[in-house]
Amino acid sequence: MAGTDRSQSSLAGGPPLILCRPQLGENVGAAARAMLNCGLTELRLVAPRDGWPNERARAAAAGADAVLEGARLFATLGDAVADLTHLFAATARPRDHAAPVIIPRAAGLELRALVARGARPGLLVGPEREGLTNEELGLADTVVTARLNPAFSSLNLAQAVLLLGYEWLEAGEQPPAPADEAAPKAELVAFLARLEAELDACARDAGAVQHSEVDPTLRGLFQRARPTSRELRTLHGVVSNLLRRRS
Amino acid sequence: MAGTDRSQSSLAGGPPLILCRPQLGENVGAAARAMLNCGLTELRLVAPRDGWPNERARAAAAGADAVLEGARLFATLGDAVADLTHLFAATARPRDHAAPVIIPRAAGLELRALVARGARPGLLVGPEREGLTNEELGLADTVVTARLNPAFSSLNLAQAVLLLGYEWLEAGEQPPAPADEAAPKAELVAFLARLEAELDACARDAGAVQHSEVDPTLRGLFQRARPTSRELRTLHGVVSNLLRRRS
Numbered sequence: 001m002a003g004t005d006r007s008q009s010s011l012a013g014g015p016p017l018i019l020c021r022p023q024l025g026e027n028v029g030a031a032a033r034a035m036l037n038c039g040l041t042e043l044r045l046v047a048p049r050d051g052w053p054n055e056r057a058r059a060a061a062a063g064a065d066a067v068l069e070g071a072r073l074f075a076t077l078g079d080a081v082a083d084l085t086h087l088f089a090a091t092a093r094p095r096d097h098a099a100p101v102i103i104p105r106a107a108g109l110e111l112r113a114l115v116a117r118g119a120r121p122g123l124l125v126g127p128e129r130e131g132l133t134n135e136e137l138g139l140a141d142t143v144v145t146a147r148l149n150p151a152f153s154s155l156n157l158a159q160a161v162l163l164l165g166y167e168w169l170e171a172g173e174q175p176p177a178p179a180d181e182a183a184p185k186a187e188l189v190a191f192l193a194r195l196e197a198e199l200d201a202c203a204r205d206a207g208a209v210q211h212s213e214v215d216p217t218l219r220g221l222f223q224r225a226r227p228t229s230r231e232l233r234t235l236h237g238v239v240s241n242l243l244r245r246r247s
Numbered sequence: 248m249a250g251t252d253r254s255q256s257s258l259a260g261g262p263p264l265i266l267c268r269p270q271l272g273e274n275v276g277a278a279a280r281a282m283l284n285c286g287l288t289e290l291r292l293v294a295p296r297d298g299w300p301n302e303r304a305r306a307a308a309a310g311a312d313a314v315l316e317g318a319r320l321f322a323t324l325g326d327a328v329a330d331l332t333h334l335f336a337a338t339a340r341p342r343d344h345a346a347p348v349i350i351p352r353a354a355g356l357e358l359r360a361l362v363a364r365g366a367r368p369g370l371l372v373g374p375e376r377e378g379l380t381n382e383e384l385g386l387a388d389t390v391v392t393a394r395l396n397p398a399f400s401s402l403n404l405a406q407a408v409l410l411l412g413y414e415w416l417e418a419g420e421q422p423p424a425p426a427d428e429a430a431p432k433a434e435l436v437a438f439l440a441r442l443e444a445e446l447d448a449c450a451r452d453a454g455a456v457q458h459s460e461v462d463p464t465l466r467g468l469f470q471r472a473r474p475t476s477r478e479l480r481t482l483h484g485v486v487s488n489l490l491r492r493r494s
Contacts, residue, residue, distance in 0.1 A: 011396060034406060039396040064399065105417070146413070147420060149258060149286040152311065155409075159281060162406050163413060166393070170352070173394060195485070202488040218481050225472035234465050238442070241449040242489040 010172025011039035013115045015088075017161060018044045018080050020136060021127040025050050029060025029068065030158035031125070036064040038165025040123075043071040044080045049127075077124075077136050086114055086121040089140035090160050092131050092153070101143045108167030110142070123164050128157055182226035191232050192219060198239060257419025258286035260362045262335075264408060265291045265327050267383060268374040272297050276307025277405035278372070279314040285412025287370075290318040291327045296374075324371075324383050333361055333368040336387035337407050339378050339400070348390045355414030357389070370411050375404055429473035438479050439466060445486060 017040055022028050025048075032043060045052060052073055061068055074080035081087055088107050089099075102110070114121045124140060126132035137143070146155070146163055155163070227235070264287055269275050272295075279290060292299060299320055308315055321327035328334055335354050336346075349357070361368045371387060373379035384390070393402070393410055402410070474482070 030403065033403065036399045037395050037402055037406070062401070062403070147416065148284050149416075152283045154309070155284055156277065156280065156309070156405075158403075159284070159406065159409050162402075162409060166395075166410060169394065169396075199485065199488050202491055206491060217475075217478050218485070221472050221474055221478045221482075225468050227468055228464075231464050231468045235468075238446065238465070239489060241446050242486060244449055244453060 010169060014038070014040040014042070014165075014168060015111055015115070015120075016040075016042035016044055016084070016122045017164075018046060018077070018122055018124045019048070019157075020046045020077050020080075020124060020132060021049065022157065023049045023128045024157075025054035025056030026060040027128060027157040028054060029057035029062075029064075030156075031161040032057070032061045032064040032067040032071075034158045034162040035165055036067050037162065038169045040165050040168070041067055041070065043067050044074060044122075045071050046074045046077050046080045048073075077139060081122055081124070081139060083120060084122040085119045086142070087124055087140045088121060088142045088144050088164075089124040089126070089132060089137055090144045090164060091126070091137065092145075099137075099140050099143045101145050104144055104146050104163045104167040105170075107142065107144045107164065108169075108171030111168050112171045123161075123168075125157060125160050125164070181228065183229040183232050187229055187232050188222060188227060191227075191235055192222065194236070195239060198243060257416060261285070261287040261289070261412075261415060262358055262362070262367075263287075263289035263291055263331070263369045264411075265293060265324070265369055265371045266295070266404075267293045267324050267327075267371060267379060268296065269404065270296045270375045271404075272301035272303030273307040274375060274404040275301065276304035276309075276311075276315065277403075278408040279304070279308045279311040279318075281405045281409040282412055283311040283314050284409065285416045287412050287415070288314055288317065290314050291321060291369075292318050293321050293324050293327050295320075324386060328369055328371070328386060330367060331369040332366045333389070334371055334387045335368060335389045335391050335411075336371040336373070336379060336384055337391045337411060338373070338384065339392075346384075346387050346390045348392050351391055351393050351410045351414040352417075354389065354391045354411065355416075355418030358415050359418045370408075370415075372404060372407050372411070428475065430476040430479050434476055434479050435469060435474060438474075438482055439469065441483070442486060445490060 017031070017035055019028060019031060022031075022045065028045070028048060035041065035043060048054065050056070052071070053068070057068055058065065072080075088111065111121050111123075124132070124136075126136065132140075144164065146153075146160075148155070264278070264282055266275060266278060269278075269292065275292065275295060282288065282290060295301065297303075299318070300315070304315055305312065319327075335358065358368050358370075371379070371383075373383065379387075391411065393400075393407075395402070
């Protein structure tokens, strides 16, 4: 399974991937292959157990040699992430830590947003079996945990790398957002409040005594659509125009 | 990386996965592990090259033994898919075939829809390197192709299985749809036409000579929100109420 319609722009600017204390060379190689599948090319290795360079890694990389050859070796995780502004750590079942926990899909979107702002985020994957220590996890700003079969949730190292890389790539292919960002919530609240006030006045004119609320269904609709500031201005204009209509 | 918040309902009813002429036992085992990570348990094997059962498969399954033990062996792909109503085939670069080509995310949603309707879909993954033959691909109703790095798009067998299983699972965790389905397009078109007519009348009342169109931005907003029939009725009510307001 592979693809051809991936746009070049979504391949550029991928974050570095840090493998912390990986054990098997095969897994490092398979991770490099998964990285390159997703257009990630910057590999950083923290104290790989079986030494570096590693022949088994090369065999498992299945052609992703350039990623392995460009890999940089670090003694500690702290050294490996020194230049990064934001660290996303993939973990097994979330432990008791302060960082927010998100799914890979959300991580892909956040990574895109950070890179677009000129930030320098990185992806961290811990060693097979034991995972990251609490101290290592303490360097993470965000924890990434996939929603999997809770009875069998342990992913192979390269599989975890693939999910992170895949969601990074997919996040670069989102349907274009509306011309500008969703308006601040305050603007939406203000529009709904105005609509409610106008409908209330209409109901009073018609002789109703009861307060007329904007149907909660309608609030749901507008929440879902996440209107932009421009769209809210247009909606205000529509309400004004309808109100001006001579009876 | 693993998860705990996967709901039981999204794990049930997973489609069978058919591995057609797989070569390495390791890959069959790794595929079984990826399947179970995603709650898929029904494995069908068509003519595995290295024989069956296979010790290397068991070692690579990392505990997904139940999937391997339950695997069913078939001589031909036709036999393996005889009871299925819809076949999704993962392929490398799409070739010249009649079946529609979709990405894994869309496949996950289509699989959910088919299972919900009581259909019996299956997932097909071909052998390492050579892939499915044209004859085998001819049995597929839909081709699934991930958007990857076009310069290095060949996924390991188990990685392809993971992406399919992962998107099946994610599709079971979509945010709940509005109480009912999106209204037929005709209802949305009718609402926008009415809004345009009313705004036009307002503009004429105000002395304008120009035809007043509903702002295209606003059309985009409503298209995006995909209103339900109930929401459209509420919107009609809002317009009627605003028009009734005494000046």
